[in-house]
Amino acid sequence: MSNILEIRDLVVSYGGIEAVKNISLDVPEGQIVTLIGANGAGKSTTLKTISGIVKPKSASIRFQGEELSGKSPDYIVSKGITLVPEGRRVFDNLSVAENLKIGAYLRRDSLKGDMEYVYGLFPRLKEREWQMAGTLSGGEQQMLAVGRALMSRPKLIMMDEPSLGLAPLIVKAIFEIIKTINEEGITVLLIEQNANMALKVADKGYVMETGEIKMEGTGAELLANEEIKEAYLGKQKK
Amino acid sequence: MSLTAFLQYCLTGISIGGIYALIAIGYTMVYGILRLINFAHGDIFMMAAYFMIFAMTDFFLPWQVSVVIVIVATIVLGVVIEWLAYRPLRSAPRMSIMISAIGVSYLLQNLATYLFSALPKGYPEIPFLKQIIHLGNVSTSLVTFITPILTIGLVAALMFIINHTKVGMAMRAVSRDFETAQLMGIKINRVISFTFVIGCFLAAIGSVLYFTPRATVNPLSGALPGIKCFVAAVFGGIGSIPGAVVGGFLIGISETFIKAFGYSEFSDAFTFVLLILILLIRPSGLFGEKQTEKV
Ligand SMILES: Nc1ncnc2c1ncn2[C@@H]1O[C@H](COP(=O)(O)OP(=O)(O)O)[C@@H](O)[C@H]1O
Ligand SMILES: [Mg+2]
Numbered sequence: 143m144s145n146i147l148e149i150r151d152l153v154v155s156y157g158g159i160e161a162v163k164n165i166s167l168d169v170p171e172g173q174i175v176t177l178i179g180a181n182g183a184g185k186s187t188t189l190k191t192i193s194g195i196v197k198p199k200s201a202s203i204r205f206q207g208e209e210l211s212g213k214s215p216d217y218i219v220s221k222g223i224t225l226v227p228e229g230r231r232v233f234d235n236l237s238v239a240e241n242l243k244i245g246a247y248l249r250r251d252s253l254k255g256d257m258e259y260v261y262g263l264f265p266r267l268k269e270r271e272w273q274m275a276g277t278l279s280g281g282e283q284q285m286l287a288v289g290r291a292l293m294s295r296p297k298l299i300m301m302d303e304p305s306l307g308l309a310p311l312i313v314k315a316i317f318e319i320i321k322t323i324n325e326e327g328i329t330v331l332l333i334e335q336n337a338n339m340a341l342k343v344a345d346k347g348y349v350m351e352t353g354e355i356k357m358e359g360t361g362a363e364l365l366a367n368e369e370i371k372e373a374y375l376g377k378q379k380k
Numbered sequence: 381m382s383l384t385a386f387l388q389y390c391l392t393g394i395s396i397g398g399i400y401a402l403i404a405i406g407y408t409m410v411y412g413i414l415r416l417i418n419f420a421h422g423d424i425f426m427m428a429a430y431f432m433i434f435a436m437t438d439f440f441l442p443w444q445v446s447v448v449i450v451i452v453a454t455i456v457l458g459v460v461i462e463w464l465a466y467r468p469l470r471s472a473p474r475m476s477i478m479i480s481a482i483g484v485s486y487l488l489q490n491l492a493t494y495l496f497s498a499l500p501k502g503y504p505e506i507p508f509l510k511q512i513i514h515l516g517n518v519s520t521s522l523v524t525f526i527t528p529i530l531t532i533g534l535v536a537a538l539m540f541i542i543n544h545t546k547v548g549m550a551m552r553a554v555s556r557d558f559e560t561a562q563l564m565g566i567k568i569n570r571v572i573s574f575t576f577v578i579g580c581f582l583a584a585i586g587s588v589l590y591f592t593p594r595a596t597v598n599p600l601s602g603a604l605p606g607i608k609c610f611v612a613a614v615f616g617g618i619g620s621i622p623g624a625v626v627g628g629f630l631i632g633i634s635e636t637f638i639k640a641f642g643y644s645e646f647s648d649a650f651t652f653v654l655l656i657l658i659l660l661i662r663p664s665g666l667f668g669e670k671q672t673e674k675v
Pocket of ligand 1: 188
């Protein structure tokens, strides 16, 4: 299977402090890949760098064979990579419908079909179409953030802790949506604190610790790994 | 005060208020998007007056053509200032960019002094705009009469752009969250430049309306109106366009009546008293949002 995204030797530093130290990772086309690890490990930084909003110190980021390192965020979006940022970051001063439209900012074609598609995935958003996004609940905002990302018609959707702070029922719904999106052919790169659920849906996983990749394997392998059980799955086990 | 005099003052106050509103919008929009108080805005307004002198007095162009030139030149000036003095400080602490703005303000004042001397220069006559019209018992110049109408029209157009166009939506998004706006594919620098284009466009029109009934311009002519309009924006809730408009009209009308009642020397001080009162009583202004620190 070919890799849609290949990262080699990614180094990112914030004013001299290295947040990501020379990592490499592959995202095979059509799969769900998850990146787990403790707070501060450098997961969000990795995704922000792929999106172009953080500039790497050095890196090769190849997407469908094209080198994207150093390119602007709008160029990267136009190539089919989108990020659902940590903490949802919906535009609370825009309506639900506008949030979706702005997700398709670079597109010039009709958005009608895409809006209907997103409303089909998240009927609650349809009901709240004209509400300001700031008035939505946390779960609804997360749905909106995912819907907004889908509006750019991505080939690769990256999600940064989509389940953070949400009720278990909503978390389940979000994971269902991740699977649905993936089944429709969109590759997923998922960051999660909820390692248990993430590894269950993932074809492949990476474990990140203090800026480095400590382990990689299929979702099932990592789920069965003793070290990981102890470090990341302990608390989440029911 | 007779009814006629009262109406006369109302019209004068509404007119100057409309001009203040146009300038205050420039402060409030730039603040909304960059969280920057563009201290140079009043001086950009002053430079617009010199552009008019250039076009009409030095190049003998008709006023209609000159107004277009003033608008274009003022927009170019504002966009270049943003590009040179604010953009390089995009990720610097907010205080740095504020200081840069103060620096640009003094730079423009001194540049104008150097280029045009500190002596007042005659503002060109626009007979068409200065013609006297009669509305019942009240007589006024055409410019006084059309200023509020023009203001309302421009504000309506602006609100339409902001609320119903794609670039307006991008402006609202950028004003809330740079990083996420970038993730949508928005080129934030373009949106910021566009904000300066609008602010300077309105300042250029405000400048023509403000100076036409006045005889002269000097390099400090923009300072006091600039501060008043800044106060108008703060009063309305900085970041809010309707707030800036209400604030502009309120200050214009208030100072006109203060002058009418014979307290001319107090009319400018009033602005500052107002500023202190707002900051004490309701720092977020009339329509301002609660203080939310930008992340
Ligand atoms: N904008 C920033 N400026 C400085 N340091 C940062 C910034 N963002 C993140 N960091 C630091 O980089 C490291 C990695 O952070 P992050 O990528 O957010 O980790 P994670 O998403 O895995 O929790 C942390 O030590 C964090 O404090
Ligand atoms: Mg993170």
